[in-house]
Amino acid sequence: MKRFGLISVPYLWLLALFLVPFLIVLKISLSDTALAIPPYTPTLDISQGWEGIKAWWIALDLENYFWLASDDLYWKAYLSSLKIAIISTILTLMVGYPIAYGMSRAPDEWRPTLMMLIILPFWTSFLIRVYSWKAILSNEGLLNQLLMYLGVIQEPLVILNTNIAVYIGIVYTYLPFMVLPIYSALERLDESLLEAAEDLGCSRLKAFWLVTMPLSKQGIIAGSFLVFIPAMGEFVIPALLGGSKTLMIGKVLWEEFFSNRDWPVASAVAVVLLLLLIIPIVLFQRNEEKQREAEK
């Protein structure tokens, strides 16, 4: 009984903070828009009793989902988000892995400082940090000024309001989520394994590929999911740094909610996004389970 009580705490937590809001969103996605507060119909009127519930239930339909499928804006936005999320995950991995590797090979007394430097950006508002990239990347921004001063370029580079700026923003923002899991995998790596690999005939590079990489695989996978999943639904970065051509589902969602005030369609977009993200999460967990089973 005591054990049951203990286990029920996290489940109740999940129920209250995840499942209930999700069910509300799901319900809204099955409703129709209306000029009312809240801007959808039907609303559940329990004072009518059983009849009320029945009427409410009948009014729900999948119309919004058909709408999503029929308008190519939505699936284009999903695909575009997927593409941006995948590319920026790969970029973050390419930037993050060397950082994590360098940190794990740094002298012991340096590591807390390096760790601090990775975490430090979290101490300021995410919004301010993304905004400040505007000042760096704009046509008259710091980057262009510097490059023109150095004579590398004559005309300012157009970076802001393009997908490149979005990639830079995502890589910058989610870098710690990539670095930390890889670092924790690399930090556990026993130095003598690399010496053993060299002793058995590997060059340094080969030892890295055959020992370091496979042993940091778990960190790479975890880091990639931690970047990919939020990047997929990202709204602030494409809104601030991306141009009008940058199509991301997070932005579409926001516009449906606040510009069009079409809550039901926006909710349907959110539900589909969630379902899409469940696939990689399940794949990830299957992979972990397989790994564990193989180790048994």
Added chain:
Amino acid sequence: MSDAATAPVSVFAPWEDAQAKPLIQFQNVTKRWGDFTAIDDLSIDIYPEEFFALLGPSGCGKTTMMRMLAGFETPTEGKILIDGQDVARIPPNKRAVNMMFQSYALFPHLSVAENIAFGLKRDKQPKDKIEARVEEMLSLVQLNKFANRKPHQISGGQRQRVALARSLAKAPKLLLLDEPLGALDKKLRQDTQFELMDIQEKTGTTFVIVTHDQEEAMTVASRIAVMDHGKIIQVDTPSKIYEEPKSIYVADFIGDVNLIRGNVTKTSEGHASISWAEGQSELTGIARSEIEAGAVATLAVRPEKLSIYTSRPKDQTNVIKGKVLDIAYLGNMSTYVIETASGETIKAQVANTRRIQRRQITWEEKVWLSFTDTAGVVLNQ
């Protein structure tokens, strides 16, 4: 060298043969890290098929020597030759030297068989050849059944054998073993020591083992180098190290020993006598030529070389008088601690060959200790 007719059993002792070609030569090797000198102008020859032990306390430089052989460190000064070739510029992966690591350093993501095959695959050997060699190694260490297990699925003793098989798979000229049995419990360690000797004999590989465990070195090695502060204090066979230590440090480091300090009264034909306490007769032991009369010297004698008597023994050269201070019964033997009139303590070890002694020696009893004049060694200060 000994005559074949008078020596029917040939003893393995290439270090006594001027013609023998050493496999490893350290020539005035020094290794420094900043101000710290890990290896101090060290020269030593190690011969093919030797089981050579580097023995010393931690920080004596034995691990540094081994890492220089493997190629993980380079000497600051001097040369290391393997098979007559200077290895200073040869990286670890190009040396015909393999190492068994103290932590075993097995690759956790690879199975036992894949671990053993790791080095063979780097040589780009054909697949069937690699498989045959892995199979051979698995039988050598009796782990065929565990070929597909991962390192964390086998016991510590099995892991140790995988590490050995992996380091032997490439048939290196020289195998380095860094405290190979440190992580095993005592019983398993003893079994494994014999197994190691067996494998060394079977494969004919030269083994260099680093250890701080003197018993382990005594058991497995053909020769032992006792090290301290980056220098080799003495290199000899285990029995010579034990019976004929050349310095107090070596005598004291290996096994139990009584160190009796005194003045040399006379020397003759490889023996020296010292007077060491009032009321005690002089003690005689083996001495090398540099011991001179009048000098201060120390007689080192092992406790098991001493006999204990309840009355003054006749016709014995070395007699010490005292009373029993302590008795430790160890089962197979008993250790008696005897205190002399001048307050010095001497240990004597007696094997308990009978189940019940005819006459028990007890505390505070007056006893005499004695030993022959070849039992102890007189050493310089």
